Amino acid sequence: MVTIGEAARRSGVGIELIRYYERTGVVAGPERSPAGRRQYNADEIHALRFIRRCRDLGFSLAEAKSLLGLASSTGLACGEAQSVGQHHLKGIQKKICDLQQMEAAMVQLMRPCHSGQQDCSMLETLLQGSESDWPPQDRCLNI
């Protein structure tokens, strides 16, 4: 049984964030000392670390909570977790694809500019944006 500070240190989740997770029901509130202080056992720290790992992997809090629920149930529910994971993986791949397009656009945007001159091709390009590219079609169909 450790304090919230120690739980924060061991789980890698900040104190304020732990309280926030409790307040919003992502994790259950731990026992309290007679003086009202939170006291965490190993499982609760584990749950916090689980949430952190999910967040590190880009899962939303809702997804993290749902995965924690699956993981906490007896007999890990593989199918559901796979589904959440696959969905998430697709989201990540879509984002990578979008960002790579963004990167290409930025490189293109800045390429012919000779820094220091008055007329910046980058700004001109941004200003020239045609109307016809809206709404943008989804170029990441290969996912």
Place this chain on the structure above:
Amino acid sequence: MVTIGEAARRSGVGIELIRYYERTGVVAGPERSPAGRRQYNADEIHALRFIRRCRDLGFSLAEAKSLLGLASSTGLACGEAQSVGQHHLKGIQKKICDLQQMEAAMVQLMRPCHSGQQDCSMLETLLQGSESDWPPQDRCLNI
């Protein structure tokens, strides 16, 4: 001079979002009709489209506003725009790198799981997280 609805259509920025941009000072408020309705000229629609393009490229509103300021000033201020752009390009590349690590981790996480079985390696892996990987070191130093 067109209505806000038409401006939204032409710029690709939603009506509520246009009003939000005006309210928060990202763009200036346009003229009003005698009845108090917003009326947009070509330049203002241009500015909205400029902001949208910046946002599409992942610039923050503050960056977009700053770029718009540079682009609107007489004699495009290339140096500053280049600096903002370079900074942003690095940000994009960092995000791509982070997401690729996330993707690799997700693939790794889900790889040995044979869907439908009771013990899901994905959840187990998330549960097993060691304490020693915190704080995580920055693995994207090659940018």
Place this chain on the structure above:
DNA sequence: TCTTGCTCCTGTAGGGGCTATAGCTTGCAA
């Protein structure tokens, strides 16, 4: 014993970038 300084508590406000609602007025076509 008293004080110092750290940790903890609750509650609340703020951030960024929207999105949606409620309740009203205006414009236009049938």
Place this chain on the structure above:
DNA sequence: TTGCAAGCTATAGCCCCTACAGGAGCAAGA
């Protein structure tokens, strides 16, 4: 004239924190 779409303002909500104010508890040193 009626009816409906589109506009207006103001406000609240979303997600995921982060930070602050103003207290209370607790261990160690003077």
